[in-house]
Amino acid sequence: MKKTLFLSATLLLAAGAARAQVDTVRATTLPPAQLAEKLYNSGVAKYNQKSYRAALQDFDRALAAKPDFAKAYYNRAAVRYELKDYQPAVQDYDQAIKLDPSTFGSYFGRAQAREALKQPAEAEQDYGKATELKADYAPAWYYRGALRFEKADYQAAKADFDAAVKADPTYAYAWHDRGSAQRQLNNLPAAIQDYTQALKLQPELLPALLNRAATRRRAGDLKGALQDYNDYLAKKQDNALAYTNRGSTRFEQADYKGAVEDFSKAVALDASYAFAWNNRAAAYLKLEDYQRAEADATKAIALNAQYAEAYLNRGHAREMLRQPDAACQDWRKAAELGLEIGNTHAANSGCGAE
Structure with a gap:
């Protein structure tokens, strides 16, 4: 009987103490599922503040409390990606997918991590799965298209960029990259239209200006x-x-x-740019400044000893500088490197056999 009274007194005391304090509950008293949720929410807040190490600790603790917490694996993977811990990120995405295979974000995130790990084939598969689960998510189409573009599968890349701009007509990068795919497919007017649309959406997207210029030049x-x-x-x-x-x-x-x-x-801007040196040599030839033309072609050859066009241009300059033997040597070298017209110039100038 006394024992019962003692317990009652203790309970009353505890209740009174609770009313006297701020209405909070210690985390250590929460059931594991609630504790995991609390730590998860804290981790998300810290992630949004870019406090990635602190977020990682919260997700670690959330998973210790609830090992089958798919969202915590997903978000810990995102943190690890930001920390450039790509392989652990992939492992967390693996676990998130195992626990909840219907979430497109895990496939998309794993694709990004696999790209960072230089695993394009695996990344392409994951982007594809993400598009299956959420066909209106433009970035999944866009990034798969970019991978396909990089492996020169331009038709497939264009199809993905088509889907990206359908899902999000304001996606300037998708318009831009579709323009580049169109250009590779020799659809020059369509490429110009796509670059123009990208610039309408994002006027400061300067690569679109550069690429539209190159396409317009190619189109005449x-x-x-x-x-x-x-x-x-x-x-x-x-x-x-x-x-x-x-x-x-x-x-x-x-x-x-x-x-x-x-x-x-x-x-x-770039003294090692052999192409620019050779092009200036060609312009000097047109201006009949043969001394400068020879000097620039020589510089291009010094930077790239296999530069056939530079030998050809230097041959022209040396011919005009009354250096026939040197000109013949340059033309023959150009031919040796694949420019057959070098032999034609040599023959027309009476170089003769070596």
């Missing part, structure tokens, strides 16, 4: 190409490729002085 629209290069270079002046391509466009328009200016800017 030199004026349009030049305008795109001008617009690009007005915003970004540190790209040697852009100057070189604008220089080539000017060359094709017979603006050889303008071409020299652009090739000069390209080599000032």
